Amino acid sequence: MATITTEIPVTLNKEEILRYSRHLIMPEVGMEGQQKLKAARVLCIGTGGLGSPLALYLAAAGVGTLGLVDFDVVDFTNLQRQIIHSTADVGRKKLDSAADKLKGINPFVNLRLFDTMLNSSNALEMFREFDVIADGTDNFPTRYLVNDACVLTGKPNVYGSIFRFEGQASVFATKDGPCYRCLYPEPPPPGLVPSCAEGGVLGILPGLVGVMQATEVVKLILGIGDPLIGRLLLIDALGMKFRELKLRKNPDCPVCGTHPTVTKLIDYNEFCGIRGEEKAVSNGVPEIPVEELKRRLDAKEDVFVLDVREPHEYQICNLGGYLIPLNDLPKRVSELDSSREIVVHCKMGGRSAKAVAFLQQSGFKKVHNLTGGITAWSERVDPKVPKY
Amino acid sequence: MSKIHIPTPLRQYVGKQASVEVNGATVGEAMNALVAQHPELKKHLYTEEGKLRAFVNLYLNDEDIRYLQKEATALNDSDSISIVPSIAGGAESALNTATTEHCWRRFSACCRSLRG
Numbered sequence: 001m002a003t004i005t006t007e008i009p010v011t012l013n014k015e016e017i018l019r020y021s022r023h024l025i026m027p028e029v030g031m032e033g034q035q036k037l038k039a040a041r042v043l044c045i046g047t048g049g050l051g052s053p054l055a056l057y058l059a060a061a062g063v064g065t066l067g068l069v070d071f072d073v074v075d076f077t078n079l080q081r082q083i084i085h086s087t088a089d090v091g092r093k094k095l096d097s098a099a100d101k102l103k104g105i106n107p108f109v110n111l112r113l114f115d116t117m118l119n120s121s122n123a124l125e126m127f128r129e130f131d132v133i134a135d136g137t138d139n140f141p142t143r144y145l146v147n148d149a150c151v152l153t154g155k156p157n158v159y160g161s162i163f164r165f166e167g168q169a170s171v172f173a174t175k176d177g178p179c180y181r182c183l184y185p186e187p188p189p190p191g192l193v194p195s196c197a198e199g200g201v202l203g204i205l206p207g208l209v210g211v212m213q214a215t216e217v218v219k220l221i222l223g224i225g226d227p228l229i230g231r232l233l234l235i236d237a238l239g240m241k242f243r244e245l246k247l248r249k250n251p252d253c254p255v256c257g258t259h260p261t262v263t264k265l266i267d268y269n270e271f272c273g274i275r276g277e278e279k280a281v282s283n284g285v286p287e288i289p290v291e292e293l294k295r296r297l298d299a300k301e302d303v304f305v306l307d308v309r310e311p312h313e314y315q316i317c318n319l320g321g322y323l324i325p326l327n328d329l330p331k332r333v334s335e336l337d338s339s340r341e342i343v344v345h346c347k348m349g350g351r352s353a354k355a356v357a358f359l360q361q362s363g364f365k366k367v368h369n370l371t372g373g374i375t376a377w378s379e380r381v382d383p384k385v386p387k388y
Numbered sequence: 389m390s391k392i393h394i395p396t397p398l399r400q401y402v403g404k405q406a407s408v409e410v411n412g413a414t415v416g417e418a419m420n421a422l423v424a425q426h427p428e429l430k431k432h433l434y435t436e437e438g439k440l441r442a443f444v445n446l447y448l449n450d451e452d453i454r455y456l457q458k459e460a461t462a463l464n465d466s467d468s469i470s471i472v473p474s475i476a477g478g479a480e481s482a483l484n485t486a487t488t489e490h491c492w493r494r495f496s497a498c499c500r501s502l503r504g
Contacts, residue, residue, distance in 0.1 A: 186442040236406070
């Protein structure tokens with residue numbers, strides 16, 4: 001059974017005893033377990049989809065010190081899944097919004113707020129203050145950073161991740177267990193817009209996975225049950241099926257193996273190829289701003305507007321463009337006339353940049369990406385076009 | 389026949405099925421049968437050189453094939469293969485992006501130089 005050791009002796013006052021009575025009357029927790037929870041220090045990275053339920057349940061459970069790392073501001077589109085934030089919080093810093101709700105649930109929790117982006121210069125020092133790290137982030141560079149920092153500081157990494165309807169959960173970076181790099185030694189190549197909102201996610205899914213992470217954190221603190229060490233839980237929300245795969249510690253792992261080559265934190269954006277990709281976008285893909293497209297259309301210049309979004313997006317709003325979803329473009333490129341000026345757009349500019357690169361490789365010379373997509377059009381040209 | 393579990397990001401390339409039944413004596417043969425049946429899947433799982441992409445893991449039942457005999461791992465009836473890509477939360481899955489080989493080669497070179 002894995003457990004973390006916390007040396008600080010703590011006591012519970014009468015109010016806490018009443019508050020946690022449903023824990024205390026269970027032999028698996030009892031006074032000793034609740035004291036362990038109170039002595040524990042857990043760092044939640046991100047207060048978004050995963051971080052919301054994670055932090056809420058850990059506060060409710062009586063974790064003594066909760067660290068929160070988030071530099072972001074609450075956005076309207078967050079409310080579909082980031083249940084720690086409410087409508088009144090839109091525009092506020094996520095850290096402040098989260099702190100208010102957590103204090104409201106449990107004023108006994110000691111909150112440590114880090115209003116910063118987690119990076120290679122602050123991660124090690126930050127992690128040393130805590131016993132368990134819960135990774136609620138949403139991009140590959142940070143996941144590798146969190147993993148490496150956990151291994152280097154000897155802190156378990158309670159991992160959860162989601163995509164659309166599917167999730168993964170595990171506990172990495174324990175002494176004898178695997179780390180994230182044992183499973184995925186290399187990150188996937190970046191999309192041209194790394195953490196784009198274009199993928200979509202079923203709002204409930206991070207709720208499910210985030211609570212699983214909270215469960216694993218509590219189990220590690222109490223030293224009960226079988227934590228997900230060496231186990232990858234796969235969650236298929238649509239089928240409501242749960243499968244489990246074995247994870248092994250890789251003796252050749254560059255971070256946690258017997259001869260580690262990564263002994264300090266690196267530049268994770270470069271590791272994930274993101275800086276390189278940004279250069280490709282600005283050097284290789286010609287762009288025009290939305291104002292320029294408007295000018296050309298108003299002047300009745302011959303411009304062919306190609307929309308590479310999905311049909312369901314076209315139904316939400318469109319610029320009257322010719323719709324060929326990005327994945328269909330290779331098959332349908334013959335429908336386009338390379339002698340015409342073509343302006344390609346999508347929702348925010350990521351997919352259309354890929355389309356322009358593809359068209360250029362296919363010999364199209366008069367093709368431009370609409371920077372910022374239909375979202376920028378709505379913000380700067382025509383606010384009647386809905387944003388989504 | 390063995391079953392191959394298809395992760396959500398790839399289901400659009402196999403007619404939305406959650407799993408596909410194929411014939412094959414080994415994991416490698418079964419995967420070849422899968423991409424032969426569904427050619428659009430191939431570039432998302434394999435490089436131009438025919439190697440499994442590094443951010444995709446294959447499991448035979450619940451064991452990672454890297455710790456068995458890799459693609460030569462033998463298959464019995466009622467075995468199942470799982471394709472497990474890395475996902476990162478709200479970010480777009482790499483499997484869903486039309487990645488150009490040019491970008492992939494540059495990225496791989498960057499990884500090699502960091503490891504070396």
